Amino acid sequence: MLSGRKERIWTPYLLFLPTLIFLAVFVGYPLLKTFGLIFISESGKPSFRNFITLMQDSTFWKALKYTLLFLFTIVPLQVLLAFLFALFVNRRFKGYMMILYIIALPLALSDVSAALLSYNIFTSHGFLNKFLLKLGVVEIPILFFGLGLSSRAFWVIVLTEVWRATPLVFVILLAGLQVISKDYLEAGDVFGFSGWQKFFHLTLPMVMPSLQSALLIRTLFAFKIFGVVWLLAGRDLPVLAGEAYYNQAELFNPPIAATYGFVIVIICTLISWAYITIFKSRYLEE
Amino acid sequence: MENLIALKTNRIPWALKIRGVLTILVAIFIGVWFLTPLVLITISAFASPRDYYQIEKVIPTHFTVEHFHALFFELEGWQAMLNSLKVVGLTILFSFTVGLPASYALSRYKFRGKSFLKLSMLASRMFPVMILAIPLLIIYMKIGLSDTIYGVALAHTIMVLPLIILVSASILASVSVDYEEAAMIFGLSRIHAFLKITLPLALPGLVASAILAFIISWNEVFIATILNLTNRTLPAHIFRSAMDSPDYFKFTAGFIMSIPAVIFIFFVRKHLVTMWGISLK
């Protein structure tokens, strides 16, 4: 190398310095501030009051319950659907690029727009109701949103989220499938594997790392679910992030909002940690 | 040659034909499933309110661009859109200024703690950045950043930065060091070599990652809503006001927000799998 030894040792750290400073100022400090908000009372003494308030609040438990409900319905559906789509597209039939493109269309859509797209279909004057009326399937419009209809809204939200975020999972899984060299499967053909054997003993294990990371990413996302729920169901279906927003923006109660945020952070951290320790693809290690 | 063609056409198994038909059916299902909502919002965005409220009219026949006009010029949509663009631009600027040196370090040097730094970048991708909005608002109020586009852009930079660093590092790593070292042999300094050789070569990939940052920032609503009351970005503006507006405004707003996302996918369609494959892992 041309550069002197001194330069070589320090350069990478110097290059990283701006990032580290930025993260310290904009992540480290606010995090400390969060702890302050949550665990120090107005009189300046350490206190668990906010935490206790939250634990005693039935809304918190309801929010946790709905967040988990969304998680356990949306994530498996998404991953399953995305996996099927990815397997389908990966067969590379004629025109598969077109299908790939169509599946990817909602990829960059925000939750706000997805909510509005879905509202357009399911509202009382929406396409679904007009269509059903026209066909004579129903007499009066089916209402999906509003008081007492939260279970219907729940499924609309599930549908919306599945529609919007399946492409994200799809792309991860397709990328995972595409790096599986065709030869591995052909070797399976040559040695007389059946289609199922190829899938379960070759494709599935090899795509597992992608499947796992997709699962993790979607699980973490599910804890941040907010926009779609808030727009379509408001607080009829409380979720953790929604409550954080509500306490901050409507009730102007930062300590409780921060406590909700804190709970989300803890859960996400635990999940990531569990994920990293449980799933390890041995064969990828050198 | 004639008998070759005869051989070719006979005995193509039935199973293959059935497969072909199945493929077409699944493809049609996928097309309908993903396109319908987008097509319908486009129709609704332009539908006249009279047609919309006529319950027996499934497909409207009268169209108008009035909602766009109203949304943009009477309901401050235009201002919100400009704010959004500014936030997005600043976010990209901040994250590249801060992050590009770091990604260069990751792609070109071996040093102690490298894997730790890489891992912490990955970990900060897992971190739910949105919850930082609450303490940030308090901090911003003290230093006068609250309700400014700079504040939102800085918060969005937190979200985007680790991603930009990781994606750019892998893009820079794909540009062979040899080119850069060749330039250094011919007397360019390291910075010069980077600016003159590596950067142009990596540019398409970096542009793609900038677009990724664009989309994340453009779509973000939680932080933007909490931090700003008056200088709202487009999603925040729609988020706060949509549900109180008449339905046809909601649809027009949804349409306006969807367009950049769809155009974005159009531009990156060739790199879709490779790029998002890296960035989402």
Added chain:
Amino acid sequence: MTNVTIRGLCKYFDRVKAVDNLDLEIKAGEFIVLLGPSGCGKTTLLRCISGLERVTAGRVFFDDHDMTYLSPKGRDISMVFQNYAVWPHMRVEKNIAFPLKVKKFPQQEIKKRVAWASDLLRIEELLDRYPAQLSGGQRQRVAVARAIVVEPRVLLMDEPLSNLDALLRVRMRSEVKKLQQKLTVTTIYVTHDQVEAMTMGDRIAVFNQGMLQQVGISDVIYHNPANTFVAGFIGSPQMNFIEVEIESINNELYLRTKNLTIPLNDKFKAKVSEHSGIRNYILGIRPEHIYLTGQSKTYPVTKGKVYFLELLRSDTIIHLETEFGFLVVKEPGDLKLEENREIEVSFDLNRIHLFYEDTGNSIMT
């Protein structure tokens, strides 16, 4: 034991004719080597035989059964892939054992065969590793082990030794050959290494640009190449080709060009007079069949200036500049010749090959 018959096989990729109208008969238990330059369609042919590739036209038979449209699963074959295709998520042991498991061999038998194959290929210490932890050559040996344990009807090998070091390769050559004789499995072996082809194959099939050039035992391929391609492809250094004309002097036929005049060998005479209209031929002679005069009593032919010497110590390769172009001569042993020195060489008249100038085909076929 299975014999493989390929009839009129074509495989086109758009406009690339990877395999072009190929007819080949492979006898039961035979070890046939497909030899040809890179990109000539060897892999494609193997893939057509295995059923991985759907043929454009033509038929593939195993014994009397038409296999053309059968999936690979139904063909009872095994294959060593050119890029190994050793499954990355299975340890070496499982890689070898898994095909047996799929074929429902009993556990005991699987163990026995894995042990046998790993001993044969010297990979016992690697059984617990993942493929990512192996070198290219080690991976290749795993691929060979995996292919041989299943004892298929037809064994296909796509350059299975290409990545081994010279020593191991020589050893493996004889191992594979012995193994094949023991198993008496019909084997189709692809290589572009002519030494491998010469030493291993019962017969050799030489390919170029998707077309079969010649099939035969190595002796025939070497001594009676069917055309200039085979003649040039087999043998190292390459055969010398000289454009010549037939001339009749005093009722005797001679091959002539510039300062070269060679009497026509009796074996060519009948053919040449059959096609008396054709005057232009290509003369082929291998470097080892040209001698320095003075060392041997053969017919002195031509003169040339020493242009360049390759000293291989066991042999010396002399590049001569002559009036009709460069001539390569191979002499055994270490030779000391200064450059630019003029020397005389002589051709072994019995070892001369003659090809039509237009088609490149040997006149003897």
